[in-house]
Amino acid sequence: MSLPKIIQSSLGLGVLLLSTSSAFAAPAPIPPAATVCTSCHMPTGMGLPNMAPMIAGKNADYLTHQIDLFIAGERNDPLMTPMASLIADPQKKAEAINYFASLSAPEIKNPEHRGDHVIITGPARKLVYQGDWNRNIPACSTCHGASGIGVQDFPRLANQHPDYLEEQLKAWKNKTRSGDHNDVMGSIARQLTDTEISQLSHYFATVK
Numbered sequence: 001m002s003l004p005k006i007i008q009s010s011l012g013l014g015v016l017l018l019s020t021s022s023a024f025a026a027p028a029p030i031p032p033a034a035t036v037c038t039s040c041h042m043p044t045g046m047g048l049p050n051m052a053p054m055i056a057g058k059n060a061d062y063l064t065h066q067i068d069l070f071i072a073g074e075r076n077d078p079l080m081t082p083m084a085s086l087i088a089d090p091q092k093k094a095e096a097i098n099y100f101a102s103l104s105a106p107e108i109k110n111p112e113h114r115g116d117h118v119i120i121t122g123p124a125r126k127l128v129y130q131g132d133w134n135r136n137i138p139a140c141s142t143c144h145g146a147s148g149i150g151v152q153d154f155p156r157l158a159n160q161h162p163d164y165l166e167e168q169l170k171a172w173k174n175k176t177r178s179g180d181h182n183d184v185m186g187s188i189a190r191q192l193t194d195t196e197i198s199q200l201s202h203y204f205a206t207v208k
């Protein structure tokens with residue numbers, strides 16, 4: 001092959017490579033403040049079971065508020081508390097949070113809305129879509145959205161690791177997690193039995 005031909009064909013290849021790679025959305029580069037977070041929450045923000053929760057795609061205001069709660073000691077965790085202090089600086093905090101908030105969480109194909117079914121038999125699904133008025137427990141989906149996919153700063157529960165959900169509900173029950181507006185989750189969690197907490201956590205973790 002003559003030199004001009006080689007140049008021409010490699011140029012062509014370059015254009016081809018460029019156009020194929022731009023056909024896929026390149027993953028956003030991880031900003032410096034978020035690098036340390038990825039060892040537990042993973043670069044995808046999906047977290048690891050029994051290690052760290054999924055934070056991908058959660059609302060930025062919600063995530064920021066949680067970092068502030070760890071710094072203030074209203075939430076406590078031996079792994080996460082020191083990490084929150086690392087990003088106490090507002091600019092670093094925004095950089096790390098915006099990265100995870102921009103990632104997408106698995107799509108829920110057919111979200112189930114409150115009122116979709118009149119008769120619900122499973123005890124966990126009853127609490128999720130109907131609540132329990134005898135105990136002043138509103139349906140979880142009223143705030144957390146259809147199938148628990150989250151609405152603004154009402155966090156997503158769908159597909160979250162079950163051990164994490166269970167620990168959080170128990171933390172409110174035992175008063176080791178606080179700082180939620182008007183103690184709304186505290187007053188709900190204190191009404192739930194440990195069996196219900198376990199059933200609810202598994203329900204949300206396996207929503208498809």
Ligand code: HEC
Binds near residue numbers: 039051076077087
């Ligand atoms: C060593 C592991 C580890 C690292 C590194 C880590 N985290 Fe966490 N993170 C956790 C654990 C464990 C929890 C759950 C704590 C609990 O049970 O209260 C958590 C919880 C969170 C939450 C609360 C999630 C929610 O839904 O309420 C946010 C937000 C968060 N981490 C952000 C970050 C950011 C940002 C960084 C990097 C600066 C980071 N984490 C680094 C382990 C880690």
Ligand code: HEC
Binds near residue numbers: 144156180181185200
């Ligand atoms: C009135 C509104 C409301 C209802 C009803 C409600 N929640 Fe929540 N929930 C919240 C808010 C607000 C938060 C975030 C609290 C914070 O900012 O710390 C939350 C947070 C949570 C979290 C922690 C998520 C995380 O990522 O750390 C769990 C678990 C949870 N709720 C479970 C439930 C379950 C189960 C039900 C039904 C039995 C329920 N919630 C009903 C408002 C509600």
